[in-house]
Amino acid sequence: xxxxxxxxxxxxxxxxxxxxxACGGPGPQGGKGAGGAEQIHSDAKANxxxxxxxxxxxxxxEKVTVWAWYPAMEKxxxxxxxxxxxxQVCWTRAGSGQTQYQKITTAVKxxxxxxxxxxIEYDVLSQYVSGVxxxxxxxxxxxxxxxxxxxxxGVWNSVSLGGGKSIYAIPVDQGxxxxxxxxxxxxxxxxxxxxxxxEYEQAGKELRQNGFQGHIGxxxxxxxxxxxxxxxxxxGKVYDYSASEPDKLGVDxxxxxxxxxxxxxxKLAKEGVVTTDDAYTAEWYKKIVDGSWATAVCASWLVGNxxxxxxxxxxxxxxISKAPVWDSSTPSVxxxxxxxxxxxxxxxxxxxxxxxxEFFDDPAIQQTAITESGLFPTWTKVLNSDRFKxxxxxxxxxxKINEVIAPVALAYKGYDYLPFQPYAYDExxxxxxxxxxxxxxxxxxxxxxxxTLTDYATQQGFTVRR
Amino acid sequence: MSSIRSKSTSVRKxxxxxKENAWGxxxxxxxxxxxxxxxxxxxxxxxxxxxxxxxxxxxxxFTGLGNYARAFRDxxxxxxxxxxxxxxxxxxxxxxxxxxxLALVLDAIKTRFASFSRLAFFLPYAIPVVIGALMxxxxxxxxxxxxxxxxxxxxxxxxxxxxPSGIFGSLVNIVTWQxxxxxxxxxxxxxxxVPPELYESARLDGxxxxxxxxxxxxxxxxxxxxxxxxxxxxxxxQFYTEPxxxxxxxxxxxxxxxxPNMYAQALAFNYNQLNYSATxxxxxxxxxxxxxxxxxxxxxxxxxxxx
Numbered sequence: 168x169x170x171x172x173x174x175x176x177x178x179x180x181x182x183x184x185x186x187x188x189a190c191g192g193p194g195p196q197g198g199k200g201a202g203g204a205e206q207i208h209s210d211a212k213a214n215x216x217x218x219x220x221x222x223x224x225x226x227x228x229e230k231v232t233v234w235a236w237y238p239a240m241e242k243x244x245x246x247x248x249x250x251x252x253x254x255q256v257c258w259t260r261a262g263s264g265q266t267q268y269q270k271i272t273t274a275v276k277x278x279x280x281x282x283x284x285x286x287i288e289y290d291v292l293s294q295y296v297s298g299v300x301x302x303x304x305x306x307x308x309x310x311x312x313x314x315x316x317x318x319x320x321g322v323w324n325s326v327s328l329g330g331g332k333s334i335y336a337i338p339v340d341q342g343x344x345x346x347x348x349x350x351x352x353x354x355x356x357x358x359x360x361x362x363x364x365x366e367y368e369q370a371g372k373e374l375r376q377n378g379f380q381g382h383i384g385x386x387x388x389x390x391x392x393x394x395x396x397x398x399x400x401x402x403g404k405v406y407d408y409s410a411s412e413p414d415k416l417g418v419d420x421x422x423x424x425x426x427x428x429x430x431x432x433x434k435l436a437k438e439g440v441v442t443t444d445d446a447y448t449a450e451w452y453k454k455i456v457d458g459s460w461a462t463a464v465c466a467s468w469l470v471g472n473x474x475x476x477x478x479x480x481x482x483x484x485x486x487i488s489k490a491p492v493w494d495s496s497t498p499s500v501x502x503x504x505x506x507x508x509x510x511x512x513x514x515x516x517x518x519x520x521x522x523x524x525e526f527f528d529d530p531a532i533q534q535t536a537i538t539e540s541g542l543f544p545t546w547t548k549v550l551n552s553d554r555f556k557x558x559x560x561x562x563x564x565x566x567k568i569n570e571v572i573a574p575v576a577l578a579y580k581g582y583d584y585l586p587f588q589p590y591a592y593d594e595x596x597x598x599x600x601x602x603x604x605x606x607x608x609x610x611x612x613x614x615x616x617x618x619t620l621t622d623y624a625t626q627q628g629f630t631v632r633r
Numbered sequence: 634m635s636s637i638r639s640k641s642t643s644v645r646k647x648x649x650x651x652k653e654n655a656w657g658x659x660x661x662x663x664x665x666x667x668x669x670x671x672x673x674x675x676x677x678x679x680x681x682x683x684x685x686x687x688x689x690x691x692x693x694x695f696t697g698l699g700n701y702a703r704a705f706r707d708x709x710x711x712x713x714x715x716x717x718x719x720x721x722x723x724x725x726x727x728x729x730x731x732x733x734x735l736a737l738v739l740d741a742i743k744t745r746f747a748s749f750s751r752l753a754f755f756l757p758y759a760i761p762v763v764i765g766a767l768m769x770x771x772x773x774x775x776x777x778x779x780x781x782x783x784x785x786x787x788x789x790x791x792x793x794x795x796x797p798s799g800i801f802g803s804l805v806n807i808v809t810w811q812x813x814x815x816x817x818x819x820x821x822x823x824x825x826x827v828p829p830e831l832y833e834s835a836r837l838d839g840x841x842x843x844x845x846x847x848x849x850x851x852x853x854x855x856x857x858x859x860x861x862x863x864x865x866x867x868x869x870x871q872f873y874t875e876p877x878x879x880x881x882x883x884x885x886x887x888x889x890x891x892x893p894n895m896y897a898q899a900l901a902f903n904y905n906q907l908n909y910s911a912t913x914x915x916x917x918x919x920x921x922x923x924x925x926x927x928x929x930x931x932x933x934x935x936x937x938x939x940x
Contacts, residue, residue, distance in 0.1 A: 269902040276907060294905070298689035389884040414690055445885050450776045457776075478777075586689060589903040593889050600885040628690030 206304050206511040213514035214283070219257035223248060228255045229515065231522045234270070235286035235507070236263035237339075238471075239539035243532045247522075250529065254518050264288070265589070271295070274512065275302050283513035284523050287336055288505045289325040290392055290584040295508070296328060296335050297413050297586035298628065304509040305333040309520035322545045324581030326506050329409025337523045340542035341504035342466025343575035344396055344490045350564075351484040352379065352461045360488065364431060367462075367491045371440035374461060381459045382439075386432045387446035388599035391592040393465060396502040398428045399582055401493050406591070407632060408583045416585055417632035418620045420613040429602055429609045436603040443603045452476045458483065464490050466502040467572045470562055471541035487568045489575065499578035504545070543576065550577055585620070587627065594619050676918075683911040693908065700912035710913055713893045714920065721869040721924075724805050728865050729858065731809065732816035737846045739817075740824045751821065754814040762811065766878035769807045774882065795883045807875050812868070816861045823857035824850060859936035863925055870921045873898075893917040 214230040221244045223230065233256050237243070244258045259282065261267045268291060274281035275295075287295065287303075295302045311334040315323050322338035324330050353360050353370075356377040361367040371383035387393065398405055403424030407417030419425070435441045442460070444451055452472060455463050456479035463469060467487075473479075490500070507526060513519035527533060533549055536542045537558075549555050550573045559565040585591050598616040601607035621631045658665075686696035704710050735754055739747050757765065772778045773794035784791040794803040827850065835845050851858075873894040880887040880895075889903065890896035893913060901910035929936065 265903065272902055272905055299692035300689060300905070445883055448882050448884075450774055450882065453776050587904065593899070593903070596885055597888060604885075626688065628688040 206301070207516045208514055209517065210514045211518070214257060217257045218259075220260060221245060221248070221256070221258050223255045223257065225252065225255055228252065229518060230255050230257040231284060231513075231515070231519050232282040233258045233284045233286075233507075233522065233526075234261040234267060234282040235284075236260050236267060237286065237536070237540045237542065239535055242539065243526075243535050246529065246532050246535070247526055254522060256522060256526070268589075271302075271510075275300075279512065281510050281512040283515070283519035284507055284509055284526075286339070286505050287508045288503060289322065290503075290588050292326065292335055292506070292508070293328055293408055293410075293584055293586040294588060296410060297408075300586075302511050303335045304511060304513065304516055304520065305335065306337065306509060306520050306523065307332055307334045309517060309524070311337065311520070311524055314524065317547060318545045319547060319550065319576055319579060321501055321576075321579030321581035322504060322506070325504075327410065329411055329583060330581075331409065331411045333410050335410070336506035336508035337527075338504070338506045338545040339527055340468070340536070341545050341576055341579070342468050342502045343543060343572045343579065344400070344465070344500040344502050345467050345572055345575060346462050346464045346488050346490045347455075347470065348462040348486055348488065349458065349483055350486045351482060352381075352458065354484075355379075360486075361462075361491050362489070364491045364493055368431075368435055368438075368440055371435065372438070375439070379461065381461065382442050384460050384462045384464060385442045385444050385451075385454070386436060386603055387451070388443060388603055389596045390446045391595070392502045393446070394595060394599060395582075395584075396466075396500045397432075397464075398425050399500045400490070400497050401425075401428045402496075402498065403428060404582060406583050406585045406588075408585055414628070415630045415632050416624055418585070418591075418617055418624065420617045420620075421610070425613060426609055429599070429613065433602050433606065433609060437606060443600075453478050456480060456483070466504075467543050467568075467575075468503065468541060470560070474562060485563050486566055487563055487571050489571060498580065499575045501576070501579045501581075504543070543572065545576070547577070585624075586629075587623065590623060591620055594623075679911045679915055682908055683915050685908045687906060687908045689905070700909055701916060703909070704912050704916045707913075709890045710893060710896060710916070713890050713896050714917070717870050717872050717892050719801075720805065720808075720872060721866055723801075724808055724869050725862060725865045727805065728809050728813050728816060729862055731813045732820055732861065733851065733858070735813070735817045736820035736824060737850060739821055740850065741842055741846065751818070755818055756814065757811045758815040760811070762874045763878060765811050766807060766875045769803070769810075769875075770879050770882045773803055773879075795879070795886060797886050800879070800883070800886050804875055804879065807879075808869070808872075812865065816865065819861055820854060820857055823854040827853050855935040859929075859932045862932075863928060866924060866928060867921055870917070870924060 211229045214232055217230055217232050219230070219232075221241050225248065231254055233244075235258065240258060240260065244256045248255045261270045261282070267286070271281060271285060281302075292303070294300065312332065314337070318338045319341065322341050326336040326338055327334050348360055350360070352374070356374050356379050358370050358373045358377065359366070361370040361383075367383065374381075374383055395405055401424045403419070403422050405418065405420055405422075405425055407419065408415075432441070436443050444454065453476055454460060455469075455473050456476050458480040507523040509516060509519045509523050527536060527546070533544065533546060537544055537549070537555070544550060544555070550569075556569050556573060557567060558569050560568050594616060598607075598612050602609055602612050624631050683700055684695060684697055685693050686700055687693045739751055760768075772780065775781055775791070775793070775795075778791075778794075780791040780794070793799045831849060831853075832845055835849055840848065871894055872892040876887050876891045877895055877898075880889070880891070889899040894917065897910045897913045897917070900906045900913060
């Protein structure tokens with residue numbers, strides 16, 4: 168390379184940098200007003216040219232853009248639009264779960280391009296509310312507070328981040344923690360279906376002794392929310408965060424309760440009672456249905472994910488029961504579920520709030536959500552209705568499954584997640600993997616997990632509660 | 634007298650070369666614009682972003698090189714870096730050796746079978762990386778892959794491709810499978826440009842085909858070999874797609890920060906740390922440049938890039 172050319176290219180780089188720093192970029196952001204005045208907008212025309220996945224028939228009506236990945240969403244959107252003359256939903260499937268969150272993150276950084284209403288799972292909600300990241304609008308100012316009684320306690324606690332006055336999303340579905348089990352396998356090997364974790368271990372051993380080639384179940388170290396739920400069953404509160412003190416948080420993996428749960432699974436893995444496969448992989452789904460495992464202790468929505476998996480054991484006789492408990496005081500727990508939140512980029516915030524609050528407030532849409540999308544409802548009226556309780560599911564041999572699941576949903580009290588939950592999950596996975604696969608010392612592993620997460624919290628500027 | 638004349642010619646020469654330069658710039662303009670827009674400016678922007686630090690509670694603050702100090706002490710980044718260096722140490726020579734041997738063999742036999750094999754070896758490169766990785770993910774699977782039943786026939790247990798101890802070899806295999814054919818084609822075409830008279834005189838001197846391959850052909854295409862090595866080295870240090878895809882099968886075996894590029898992705902999109910992610914990307918870029926420059930210096934003689 169000639170010297171002159173080198174200088175020239177260096178200059179081009181300098182120029183590019185100068186021009187860029189001149190037009191801004193990620194300079195220091197001022198704190199947003201506590202009242203969130205900058206979050207509220209009222210431009211009814213802004214979405215007129217928005218592109219939607221659904222076809223909007225009514226012309227000249229204000230549109231609200233929605234990102235959601237619920238199955239059968241289009242049918243529900245069409246019904247909503249049919250029923251409303253003052254607003255039309257313009258829906259897009261922007262990927263499910265993490266894929267959609269990545270789009271939210273990008274749109275937030277770009278300060279444009281975010282939908283008015285977005286589907287958000289309970290465990291990542293606080294991430295968009297804490298610190299300088301106030302990207303969800305408090306719906307209490309639009310009257311969401313009055314809706315509290317219509318939803319189960321646990322999910323309302325989740326969307327209000329600790330039960331305060333602010334409401335950051337409207338609940339849609341939840342995932343009551345239950346046990347799917349293969350009645351045919353338990354019958355064949357003459358083993359009683361376990362109701363407690365002590366019995367679960369015993370049953371697992373008996374199945375093996377009586378010649379069952381598979382395992383009673385699986386502990387997935389990469390289960391993310393399900394691992395938190397298993398600890399919550401033993402009253403371990405690993406994550407502590409509430410909107411009333413947004414700059415403080417707590418992490419507690421060192422409690423006796425957390426330790427007991429992790430020691431239990433380490434023991435079962437060591438004894439060969441359970442396997443420790445990774446969750447949510449194609450292989451995991453296949454092993455659930457092909458008879459490798461006699462049970463799957465998980466959220467009730469899991470059945471929706473395994474229904475169509477190929478390689479299923481055709482002789483399977485599935486039944487559902489409550490998840491095994493530690494003792495009679497074990498709380499009802501939940502894993503997963505999602506809500507509709509209004510973003511600070513909503514063009515007409517009030518209309519967006521209306522959509523979030525009213526979208527599922529229609530018996531026809533609720534019915535589609537339950538039967539076609541496979542969502543487990545959070546609406547107490549539905550949960551208590553005879554129609555819902557008497558619903559049967561062919562997958563479970565026409566068992567009245569909601570007689571089992573609905574009480575779990577109603578009894579769930581809710582728990583917290585950290586404002587950086589994806590990071591916490593990733594760290595969790597590493598430590599739990601070491602514990603159940605490589606026999607790592609439980610107390611010291613959990614202590615180091617605790618330290619990793621509190622150090623991160625401190626680095627992010629949070630005050631760690633002791 | 635003479636000095637004046639030489640001065641005037643040099644002035645004229647300079648004028649001519651300036652004119653040529655203008656045309657040169659004109660013809661490179663389409664490339665230059667795209668180069669600026671999609672490489673230089675994003676690069677400069679990433680550098681700029683990397684000088685700020687973002688935390689959830691305090692927002693964005695200017696921290697200068699603070700992020701870089703953090704990155705080069707960050708055990709997660711360093712262990713990812715160590716991992717890709719390990720991959721480079723194993724994968725680059727393996728790919729190079731396979732590609733060279735295949736190219737030499739195909740160059741030596743000139744039958745229809747050779748042109749068919751050339752195409753067959755090249756074919757994996759024509760498969761998109763993501764699809765290739767997905768396919769291998771299924772092949773490696775204990776439940777769904779064919780290896781369990783194949784090994785079963787011989788009464789053996791299939792190796793655990795996706796276990797913590799097997800994942801390294803499995804990933805090396807995917808990359809080697811995908812890229813060897815491509816490197817082979819580069820080396821093969823370099824061999825085609827060698828005048829055959831050279832071989833004839835070697836044969837007259839009594840050299841065997843193997844000797845010709847090792848002593849004559851290989852040294853002659855050394856500049857192509859260096860180029861292929863640099864490609865392979867840079868590609869390996871930027872390891873991303875294959876582990877990212879296999880991660881869907883075994884998230885606990887391949888952590889999100891397995892390779893530096895994956896760490897940058899996780900930071901930006903999962904942990905909401907765009908600024909630090911830019912730092913990690915930039916630090917990785919810096920190390921790639923260092924590795925490449927060192928390698929090019931070491932092989933100055935072979936590559937023919939001496940000034």
